[in-house]
Amino acid sequence: MSEIQATTTMDKIVSLSKRRGFIFQSSEIYGGLNSCWDYGPLGVELKNNVKQAWRRKVIQERDDMVGLDASILMHPRVWEASGHVAGFTDPLVDCKVCKQRFRADHLEGDKCPACGGELTEARQFNLMFKTFMGPVEDNAAVVYLRPETAQGIFVNFNNVQTTTRMKLPFGIAQVGKSFRNEITPGNFTFRTREFEQMEIEYFVKPGTDEQYHKEWIDRRFQWYLDLGITKERLRLREHAADELAHYAKGCFDIEYYFPMGWSELEGIANRTDFDLKRHAEYSGQRIDYFDQEANEHYVPYVIEPSAGADRGTLAFLLDAYHEEPDKDEVRVVLKLHRALAPYKVAILPLSKKEPLVAVAKEIEQELRKYWMVDYDDSKAIGRRYRRQDEIGTPYCVTIDFQSLEDKAVTVRDRDTMEQERIPMAELSKYLWEKLAW
Numbered sequence: 001m002s003e004i005q006a007t008t009t010m011d012k013i014v015s016l017s018k019r020r021g022f023i024f025q026s027s028e029i030y031g032g033l034n035s036c037w038d039y040g041p042l043g044v045e046l047k048n049n050v051k052q053a054w055r056r057k058v059i060q061e062r063d064d065m066v067g068l069d070a071s072i073l074m075h076p077r078v079w080e081a082s083g084h085v086a087g088f089t090d091p092l093v094d095c096k097v098c099k100q101r102f103r104a105d106h107l108e109g110d111k112c113p114a115c116g117g118e119l120t121e122a123r124q125f126n127l128m129f130k131t132f133m134g135p136v137e138d139n140a141a142v143v144y145l146r147p148e149t150a151q152g153i154f155v156n157f158n159n160v161q162t163t164t165r166m167k168l169p170f171g172i173a174q175v176g177k178s179f180r181n182e183i184t185p186g187n188f189t190f191r192t193r194e195f196e197q198m199e200i201e202y203f204v205k206p207g208t209d210e211q212y213h214k215e216w217i218d219r220r221f222q223w224y225l226d227l228g229i230t231k232e233r234l235r236l237r238e239h240a241a242d243e244l245a246h247y248a249k250g251c252f253d254i255e256y257y258f259p260m261g262w263s264e265l266e267g268i269a270n271r272t273d274f275d276l277k278r279h280a281e282y283s284g285q286r287i288d289y290f291d292q293e294a295n296e297h298y299v300p301y302v303i304e305p306s307a308g309a310d311r312g313t314l315a316f317l318l319d320a321y322h323e324e325p326d327k328d329e330v331r332v333v334l335k336l337h338r339a340l341a342p343y344k345v346a347i348l349p350l351s352k353k354e355p356l357v358a359v360a361k362e363i364e365q366e367l368r369k370y371w372m373v374d375y376d377d378s379k380a381i382g383r384r385y386r387r388q389d390e391i392g393t394p395y396c397v398t399i400d401f402q403s404l405e406d407k408a409v410t411v412r413d414r415d416t417m418e419q420e421r422i423p424m425a426e427l428s429k430y431l432w433e434k435l436a437w
Contacts, residue, residue: 008321010188010259013314016332020391022046022317023189035185035192042391045342045372047196047313051175053339054198054307057223058173065171065200066164070152072177073133073143081282082151082275084128084144092125092183103183127180129193145179150304152176153201154275157287168289168300169212171202175309187260189310196309203300205291206273209249213270213303217252220268220305224254224312228337229319233257234265247274249301256315265315266307273299316340320392334392335415339437343393344371348384350400352377359424360399363409366428367397371435389414395431 017023022043026036039047059065079085091104097117104122112119129145132138146152153172160172175198185191204212217236224234239251251269255262276299280287288299320334338344345367349360360375367373374393376384381398388396398410409427412419422430 008259008318013317013321014188016321016390017043017317035182036194037189037192042342043313046316046336046340047309049340049342050313050316051196051198051309053227054223055173055175058171058200064166064169065173066160066166068153068156068160068172068174069176070149070156070174072146074146074152074155076143077282078151078155078279079128079144081278083278084147085126088128088147089124089126090183091122093119093122095119101183106184125183127182129179129181147180148178148306149174149176149197149199150201150275150306153199154279155283157203157276158285161289168291169202169204169208171200173198173200187258189314190258190263192310198307198309198312200305202303202305203289204303206298206301209270209272209301209303213250213268216303216305217268220266220307221254224265227316227340228335229256229315233319235262237262245269247271256319258315258318265311266305268303268305271302271304273301275302276300331386331389333389333414336392337437338394338435341392341394342372343374343388343391344395344435345431346374346376346384346388346393346396348381348396348398349377350381350398355404356399356401359403363397363399363424363427367431370428370432385412395434397427
């Protein structure tokens with residue numbers, strides 16, 4: 001892992017993100033807001049591509065999955081049933097000297113890690129953001145910003161199953177924002193108070209749950225490999241018995257080797273029938289599945305692959321970052337998978353003279369029908385190539401004066417830097433074959 005530490009520090013990714021428009025500090029002109037980040041023009045494309053690649057794999061390519069987009073604000077009884085109101089807490093301690101706050105379970109000793117001062121006794125701190133619905137701020141109006149997307153799926157189990165007529169096993173997938181009032185957020189976008197989840201609840205017949213749990217672990221691990229994550233930087237870690245949530249039968253984390261060490265990208269848990277039974281109890285509604293073949297009602301078990309869109313985007317950025325010698329300089333290149341790259345193609349006319357610009361603009365408009373395209377005519381062509389390398393654009397199309405004669409363009413590959421002359425009439429077909437995934 002020494003190569004990761006030597007070439008890919010978090011500072012380099014933070015600098016690249018600001019410089020090239022991937023991620024900005026939220027409210028920066030006011031001094032920023034701790035642990036809140038804005039995705040810039042390139043960052044929003046990258047993150048959307050991560051989410052689209054996830055949706056394609058877990059919904060589009062399967063006939064046993066459907067999507068959902070549940071409300072962020074839900075009835076407060078939802079969070080009582082799920083156990084979040086009573087038990088979604090972290091132990092909080094304060095330094096009596098410097099007044100900083102820490103999670104007690106993250107400290108190695110009984111002194112403040114910042115100044116060595118004495119710490120207060122730990123107290124439990126609920127991580128949910130509380131707000132009020134309506135004009136009156138009283139206990140009857142309390143609602144919460146959801147701390148996870150899963151509960152929106154569980155409370156819609158009957159609605160989805162009835163309207164889609166899905167038979168077990170089947171799953172519901174959702175991408176959405178969640179909010180946790182973390183005591184100690186940090187490490188750029190790895191741990192934030194506002195984050196986006198890509199979550200699946202896959203419902204199965206009790207007794208088949210362990211089989212499907214293993215299948216989802218294998219599938220989700222392979223997804224990261226298929227999108228270019230280096231295998232040596234990815235691992236599975238099984239939760240020990242004392243780590244498991246009280247309702248979980250088993251859980252595995254997919255971990256990535258971040259600059260701060262091995263940390264979770266995605267968790268795949270066997271949640272048994274806990275959630276559906278709790279919501280049936282608290283709502284007074286029947287929530288179960290009628291198996292027509294067996295002629296019986298039962299409450300399904302659920303397998304939950306839960307991934308972070310922000311953590312995934314950060315991992316893809318880190319893993320794609322490379323520094324390579326380039327004569328007397330260093331070439332920075334983001335070797336992002338072509339499915340994830342913000343721009344797929346860059347159009348680079350060799351000159352700003354009208355004949356070249358006219359051809360370049362015509363090519364640009366044609367390619368924009370299919371992909372996100374960048375147009376760059378500023379400074380030397382070598383500089384422009386380097387800019388596209390640094391933002392991860394897989395292919396650059398150069399239009400030169402010869403193009404006016406032979407009706408061909410030069411296509412440069414980001415990773416190999418090899419160049420190929422392609423007839424303009426065949427350019428779209430050529431790029432379709434290269435960018436297909």
